[in-house]
Amino acid sequence: MTDRLYYSDSYLTEFEARVLQGEQVGTLFEVRLDRTAFYPTSGGQPHDLGSMEGHPVVEVDDGSDGTIIHRLEHRLRPTRVRCQVHWPRRFDHMQQHTGQHVLSQSFIRVASLATVGFHLSAGYSTIDLEAADVDPSALRSAEDLANSIVYQNRSVTSQLVPPDEAARLNLRKPSQREGILRVVSIRDFDVSACGGTHVRQTGEIGGIFINRVERVNRRTRVEFVCGGRSLHSYRHCSEDLDRIAKGLSVAPQDAPDRVEKQTQEMKTLRKRLKAKDEWLAELLAQDLFHQVPAQEGIRIVKHQFEGEERAFLNLLAQRLLACGPCWVLLGNGGEQAQLLLARSESLPGDLRPVMKECSLMISGRGGGSPALVQGGGSDSSQLGNALDCAARRVLALANG
Numbered sequence: 001m002t003d004r005l006y007y008s009d010s011y012l013t014e015f016e017a018r019v020l021q022g023e024q025v026g027t028l029f030e031v032r033l034d035r036t037a038f039y040p041t042s043g044g045q046p047h048d049l050g051s052m053e054g055h056p057v058v059e060v061d062d063g064s065d066g067t068i069i070h071r072l073e074h075r076l077r078p079t080r081v082r083c084q085v086h087w088p089r090r091f092d093h094m095q096q097h098t099g100q101h102v103l104s105q106s107f108i109r110v111a112s113l114a115t116v117g118f119h120l121s122a123g124y125s126t127i128d129l130e131a132a133d134v135d136p137s138a139l140r141s142a143e144d145l146a147n148s149i150v151y152q153n154r155s156v157t158s159q160l161v162p163p164d165e166a167a168r169l170n171l172r173k174p175s176q177r178e179g180i181l182r183v184v185s186i187r188d189f190d191v192s193a194c195g196g197t198h199v200r201q202t203g204e205i206g207g208i209f210i211n212r213v214e215r216v217n218r219r220t221r222v223e224f225v226c227g228g229r230s231l232h233s234y235r236h237c238s239e240d241l242d243r244i245a246k247g248l249s250v251a252p253q254d255a256p257d258r259v260e261k262q263t264q265e266m267k268t269l270r271k272r273l274k275a276k277d278e279w280l281a282e283l284l285a286q287d288l289f290h291q292v293p294a295q296e297g298i299r300i301v302k303h304q305f306e307g308e309e310r311a312f313l314n315l316l317a318q319r320l321l322a323c324g325p326c327w328v329l330l331g332n333g334g335e336q337a338q339l340l341l342a343r344s345e346s347l348p349g350d351l352r353p354v355m356k357e358c359s360l361m362i363s364g365r366g367g368g369s370p371a372l373v374q375g376g377g378s379d380s381s382q383l384g385n386a387l388d389c390a391a392r393r394v395l396a397l398a399n400g
Ligand SMILES: [Zn+2]
Pocket: 097, 098, 101, 184, 194, 195, 196, 197, 198
């Protein structure tokens, strides 16, 4: 068994211990100590980081035999080691974890909602509530209550109790564990069985903020941040909002309404643009079709655009084919060169080999059906040559 020093003092970061066992397992060196302040991954809380004899401890896990396994990338020789727990990470976990106790009890008080899951990840923490839907006002009330518990700076204490005594403690959630139980109490507010690391006073949590909620199966997942994370989160949101507001040339408080208004305008403009494109494609098709006289019954319409949308090329090809029997060869220059070759169903030949050859000229590739092929490439400078090549090949196809 490893003596877990963090049970009695979660603020302890430096300690000495005796090495019980050290062995190479795969690429890592596993160390078991007689005592440790390193918290192992468990109960939804990730492990601590730190060092042993100056070498980084990269993973800490609960062994199945009551010991704690510390993993290092470096092989250790000494039988007594000096260890250091990385405090900023530990304190962050203490803030989030104690915040979770407060928030979970707050949901019970304001909405009779029990917490059935907890996860602490690198950027935020989540609790799962046993309800598919939670009223937004309940979320705000729970958040308000949780923060008032922070302001009241209540003491947080832990004790080890035998199982029969634990039954009388009115735990927030009954424990499945057998044997001695570690119980964490927030004065006159919450009593929970928990093996994690917590702050001494609720004031150190520094604030509890719900970021968002989502429905997961039949539960509600509440994402929240505490302490230092809420400061970072606030800074990011505030900087993002400032950027949005500057981009829109409005005051930050006017940005949401402006975004909504502009989104609506954008939808209307897209609709109008689409109608105009249809109209333009029709006019252009008529113009291009009649500009090219049919020679011995063969009409090849060739046109090159610059920076046009691919969708417009498709639209134009459709309209051209509707004008009468023809071959359509369209190119579009820009960052990416595009090619579209099409023929009326009544005309002969397979355009796929033609596209294969022409798309190589623009350093790209393409494909499709015998009557309609599309391709793209990186070399717009060769687009004119590719279209000329397509015209020669198509003429050969038309002449059989
Ligand atoms: Zn806890």
